[in-house]
Amino acid sequence: MTIWVDADSCPVRVREIVAKAALARKIPAVFTANRRIPLKKNAYVSALVVGKTEGSADASILRCAKAGDLVITRDIPLAAELVRQGLCVINDRGNAFSADTVAERLSLRDFMKDLRDQGLYENPEGGFGPREAKLFADAFDRELTRLAAPFLK
DSSP: OEEEEGGGGOOOHHHHHHHHHHHHTOOOEEEEESOOOOOOOOOEEEEHHHEEEHHHHHHHHHOOOTTTTTESOHHHHHHHHHHHOOEEEEESSSOOOOTTHHHHHHHHHHHHHHHHTTTSOOOOOOOOOOHHHHHHHHHHHHHHHHHGGGGGO
């Protein structure tokens, strides 16, 4: 099992939670981005810097992630493709993507993008505070525990 993080826009607190859990559970975590990301590295945390072109980090995660891995991304099209491949995917707010929900989220994302492109909607900048960190940490722990369960038998 590997934890893959789409790290281009991943909040610092999420990176810290993932790095701490990777060390505690002895699970490799790979932070993938098109630039260097500040990380508290340990024996289980690594960074993968990919090309500067749009979608390089996504393409790398798609190529490398496999069944049984956990992916953290806020990129809904990437999440949709990973879910289609049978992977476990959560965002940095602790929302799990599933076959039942990802199509709806993708449709909503496309609709909101159309509204923004037409100047009819301004995307509010939502902060990332203690509440969001807790929601992420709880979902992350739940999914790690679920994915690790077959290895503990």
